[in-house]
Amino acid sequence: MKKKANQKPVLLIALGGNALIQKGQIGTVEEQFDNLKIPMTQIARLSRDFRVIITHGNGPQVGNLLLQQECCDTVPRLPLEILVAQTQGQIGYMIESTLDEALMAMGVNSQPLVSLISYVVVDETDKAFKSPSKPVGPVFTKEKAATLPYPTVKTAKGYRRVVVSPKPVTIVEKREIRTLIDTGFIVICCGGGGIPVVRAGRTFDGVDAVIDKDLASARLAEEVGVDLFIMATDVDGVALNFGKPDERYLTRVSLEESARHIIDGQFSSGAMLPKVEAAMQFVGSGGNRAVITRIDRIVDAVAGTAGTEFVID
Numbered sequence: 117m118k119k120k121a122n123q124k125p126v127l128l129i130a131l132g133g134n135a136l137i138q139k140g141q142i143g144t145v146e147e148q149f150d151n152l153k154i155p156m157t158q159i160a161r162l163s164r165d166f167r168v169i170i171t172h173g174n175g176p177q178v179g180n181l182l183l184q185q186e187c188c189d190t191v192p193r194l195p196l197e198i199l200v201a202q203t204q205g206q207i208g209y210m211i212e213s214t215l216d217e218a219l220m221a222m223g224v225n226s227q228p229l230v231s232l233i234s235y236v237v238v239d240e241t242d243k244a245f246k247s248p249s250k251p252v253g254p255v256f257t258k259e260k261a262a263t264l265p266y267p268t269v270k271t272a273k274g275y276r277r278v279v280v281s282p283k284p285v286t287i288v289e290k291r292e293i294r295t296l297i298d299t300g301f302i303v304i305c306c307g308g309g310g311i312p313v314v315r316a317g318r319t320f321d322g323v324d325a326v327i328d329k330d331l332a333s334a335r336l337a338e339e340v341g342v343d344l345f346i347m348a349t350d351v352d353g354v355a356l357n358f359g360k361p362d363e364r365y366l367t368r369v370s371l372e373e374s375a376r377h378i379i380d381g382q383f384s385s386g387a388m389l390p391k392v393e394a395a396m397q398f399v400g401s402g403g404n405r406a407v408i409t410r411i412d413r414i415v416d417a418v419a420g421t422a423g424t425e426f427v428i429d
Contacts, residue, residue, distance in 0.1 A: 124167050136210070242280075248267050249281060255274035347394065349391065352423070405426075
């Protein structure tokens with residue numbers, strides 16, 4: 117989509133799970149609010165120069181809701197897509213209130229904010245539906261896992277439920293999101309990758325699945341017409357030989373080079389790989405800049421002095 121004259125560029129910031137819960141924390145509400153001050157202070161500053169969209173993960177929060185359901189048989193259990201919707205409201209509230217506080221500290225008292233419950237369409241013929249692979253929720257013993265009504269997989273900590281993780285096809289509320297940012301709102305949306313739905317005639321049906329947050333963010337960035345796509349996580353950027361003595365971080369990487377590194381198995385499917393794929397998707401579809409950076413260096417990444425930037429070959 118073309119930007120109107122005199123409009124500020126659009127910045128999409130995808131916040132990783134560590135924006136709310138850092139390693140070693142149990143995830144109290146106080147911890148989550150305190151952690152959010154780091155990205156929200158930066159986003160408040162950036163909102164002076166950009167129209168801003170914020171997306172976010174929800175893994176620990178959905179995991180806690182699933183654990184609560186396992187511990188209580190008094191009330192009916194809710195499907196996964198409803199839990200995703202719940203966390204969109206929960207985390208959206210926390211982001212809005214923390215960001216509003218940061219804006220007021222800057223003397224900005226009239227910036228409109230909105231958290232939008234977001235559907236993301238997936239393809240029911242996606243091959244992911246044939247092989248659930250994404251662990252979610254609490255850890256079970258082998259004996260308990262054998263009694264559960266859904267598939268489980270053995271992990272390093274024990275047995276966990278697995279669900280499908282299909283690719284995002286389109287963001288249902290993309291027009292609403294575009295209208296909101298064009299009228300001055302900071303929009304919080306696509307939480308947890310969005311509520312996964314499939315088309316059912318003229319309506320949608322929710323499905324028991326999770327969508328990768330970064331891939332959904334890349335799709336949204338394409339459909340809304342984002343100028344700059346930032347993925348904020350707990351590492352400085354993209355590294356080769358991550359965790360090894362010869363670890364080396366990349367500052368700029370082409371799409372061709374990224375593809376070679378994927379073939380070489382440089383990126384973990386549960387960590388960096390989806391972020392790299394999301395950056396490649398955005399830049400490859402005509403996006404200006406995509407950067408993966410540490411969550412306390414968002415402003416620096418926007419300025420081009422931090423993180424790993426993806427460029428056309």
